[in-house]
Amino acid sequence: MKFIAEIDVMPHKALLDPQGKAVSGSMKNLNLPEIGNVRIGKHISLEVEADSKATAEAKVDEACKKLLANPIMEYYEYKISEA
Amino acid sequence: MKFIAEIDVMPHKALLDPQGKAVSGSMKNLNLPEIGNVRIGKHISLEVEADSKATAEAKVDEACKKLLANPIMEYYEYKISEA
Numbered sequence: 001m002k003f004i005a006e007i008d009v010m011p012h013k014a015l016l017d018p019q020g021k022a023v024s025g026s027m028k029n030l031n032l033p034e035i036g037n038v039r040i041g042k043h044i045s046l047e048v049e050a051d052s053k054a055t056a057e058a059k060v061d062e063a064c065k066k067l068l069a070n071p072i073m074e075y076y077e078y079k080i081s082e083a
Numbered sequence: 084m085k086f087i088a089e090i091d092v093m094p095h096k097a098l099l100d101p102q103g104k105a106v107s108g109s110m111k112n113l114n115l116p117e118i119g120n121v122r123i124g125k126h127i128s129l130e131v132e133a134d135s136k137a138t139a140e141a142k143v144d145e146a147c148k149k150l151l152a153n154p155i156m157e158y159y160e161y162k163i164s165e166a
Contacts, residue, residue: 030145032145032149034132035129039127039129042125045124046119046121068106
């Protein structure tokens with residue numbers, strides 16, 4: 001079966017996110033002072049071929065740990081659905 | 084009221100995504116050949132101060148159009164929830 005995983009990789013909340021801070025600052029110049037506390041990370045979508053949802057989850061988790069996220073600086077969340 | 088927006092900015096499906104292609108290739112070297120069709124974009128979370136959810140949506144949409152997404156190369160999706 002084919003599954004689709006939607007993964008968010010975000011900087012840890014305790015860490016400074018310079019890209020997000022820069023965007024927060026720019027919002028003021030764009031006449032959008034209501035927007036703040038911006039944090040920017042990665043969104044990854046991918047397809048997994050697996051027998052069951054549990055196997056697909058294990059594969060996605062392995063991919064996140066090995067390649068997609070740097071656990072020192074980032075955390076990840078994912079949702080898996082059948083394609 | 085304070086709202087939290089979770090925004091995904093992804094490369095258009097019709098466009099080549101070189102970063103995603105590179106990651107797809109790397110999955111084979113990591114013993115994860117089940118994973119493919121990787122596409123990589125940005126995930127942005129931010130806070131909006133607004134009177135209603137509709138106003139918050141308008142602000143977030145404006146921010147996406149003006150700064151967060153490049154409509155030539157990317158599309159965006161967002162979800163807004165009350166903080």
